Amino acid sequence: DAGVIQSPRHEVTEMGQEVTLRCKPISGHNSLFWYRQTMMRGLELLIYFNNNVPIDDSGMPEDRFSAKMPNASFSTLKIQPSEPRDSAVYFCASTSQWTSSHEQFFGPGTRLTVL
Amino acid sequence: DAKTTQPPSMDCAEGRAANLPCNHSTISGNEYVYWYRQIHSQGPQYIIHGLKNNETNEMASLIITEDRKSSTLILPHATLRDTAVYYCIVRVGAGNTGKLIFGQGTTLQVKP
Numbered sequence: 425d426a427g428v429i430q431s432p433r434h435e436v437t438e439m440g441q442e443v444t445l446r447c448k449p450i451s452g453h454n455s456l457f458w459y460r461q462t463m464m465r466g467l468e469l470l471i472y473f474n475n476n477v478p479i480d481d482s483g484m485p486e487d488r489f490s491a492k493m494p495n496a497s498f499s500t501l502k503i504q505p506s507e508p509r510d511s512a513v514y515f516c517a518s519t520s521q522w523t524s525s526h527e528q529f530f531g532p533g534t535r536l537t538v539l
Numbered sequence: 540d541a542k543t544t545q546p547p548s549m550d551c552a553e554g555r556a557a558n559l560p561c562n563h564s565t566i567s568g569n570e571y572v573y574w575y576r577q578i579h580s581q582g583p584q585y586i587i588h589g590l591k592n593n594e595t596n597e598m599a600s601l602i603i604t605e606d607r608k609s610s611t612l613i614l615p616h617a618t619l620r621d622t623a624v625y626y627c628i629v630r631v632g633a634g635n636t637g638k639l640i641f642g643q644g645t646t647l648q649v650k651p
Contacts, residue, residue, distance in 0.1 A: 428582075454650070457639075466641055466644075467641035468641075469638055469639065469641075480621070480638065507592070514582065515582050515583075519584075525588055526630075526637060527573075527585035527588070528583075528585065528639060529585075530581075530582025530583050530584070532581065532582055533581075535580075
């Protein structure tokens with residue numbers, strides 16, 4: 425099992441540019457979560473999907489952020505336009521309704537730097 | 540949402556048991572306690588969870604007080620590789636759509 429796959433692993437961009445982060449959940453998992461981690465705010469849940477449908481996006485900081493899950497094996501988190509304060513590590517996690525623990529499996533993260 | 544309180548840091552000698560405390564005094568009757576850890580800058584990793592009873596798996600043991608207002612994660616024989624930030628979380632919501640609200644966690648330093 426390859427685990428949760430995120431790309432790119434590192435992204436450096438300039439303020440105002442569009443950034444797209446990608447996530448492939450573990451095959452068979454039906455819930456997907458996007459988190460952001462900074463020194464100041466720790467790990468924050470941004471949005472999560474169940475069966476490809478967004479369930480709770482209350483953690484999305486503002487309209488510059490959007491997330492999609494067009495199918496069960498792919499999700500994107502887009503920031504447009506990006507700002508320096510968006511610099512953080514973005515994690516994607518997935519879980520399955522069939523596991524009794526409902527543990528979330530996290531990907532390696534994407535380290536985003538906005539200059 | 541139920542909040543958790545953890546000490547910011549702890550030390551433990553290699554080979555000894557590490558006992559990490561957590562307070563969750565506002566936990567509701569159907570809310571689970573989860574523990575995750577994050578090693579360096581990797582993604583968080585699930586350790587264990589419980590509702591009322593004590594739990595044990597290959598990684599750790601979880602002791603939950605009878606009133607459920609606090610719990611302790613026990614790593615029976617800590618190794619240097621257990622150095623990490625440990626998060627105690629009360630999961631909000633049921634099933635696989637339950638939300639994990641991470642706090643600041645406890646940084647455990649295992650020393651030789």
